Amino acid sequence: MLLLLLFIVGLVFGSFYHLIALRVPKGESILFPGSHCPECGHRLKSHELIPLFSFAMQQGKCRHCFSSIPLTSPAAELSTGILFVISPLIVGWKPELFLALTLASMLIIISFSDLEYMIIPNKILIPFFLLIFFFRIFVPLTPWWNSLTGSVFCFALLYIINLASNGKIGMGDVKLFAVIGLATGLKTTLLSFYLSALFGSVFAVLGLLSGSLNKKTAVPFAPFIALGTLVSYFWGESIITLYEGTLFNINQIEGMFL
């Protein structure tokens, strides 16, 4: 029952996150005007604002002009709903749960903003950076400076990749990793990076093979970072243990810095 409630709360938050992701990069207010159809401007009434349900009832179309509502809207709602349910199941009912939900929320917002505009706005990163910074003062990682090393080292690593890739990995991604490092520490963030690169590459190879991508298509990286980070944050310890004794040994890499 509690999980069902969390799922519904997640759907509502997801709907709001989708709105933030679409409006903040354009410099629009997130409160006014209320939600409206992007095509005809029809203001949504309360019964048209129920996450997922309204989308399904209206078969993905605006009631007024019948233009289709982008699929990203229910996708954001559903993914937030799912993350709100699995977070307490994995993290448990303790203060860390707040960080899990905060991290998941940020990753959802920047993913949809990157998908829509290829931008990860500072206006979203900075508030989350501050929120996570203060949270980690009260609920630190062990050792506490792991947040600091994670943030600084991963920022530097991504910055070098940004320079080396001629900006293909954008500065938004670089700054995002500074926030992820702060939240999850060095080891987990290195794994996040590895997994996001892996997921991104698999996607690119499949896209090239199927012909739906060509070499010049710009692919937003944030959704892969989001996926890599969540997998690493939730299941990182087991993955790292699995790789112990191989070339890709994160414990050893971490040992060089801590």
Ligand SMILES: [Zn+2]
């Ligand atoms: Zn419309």
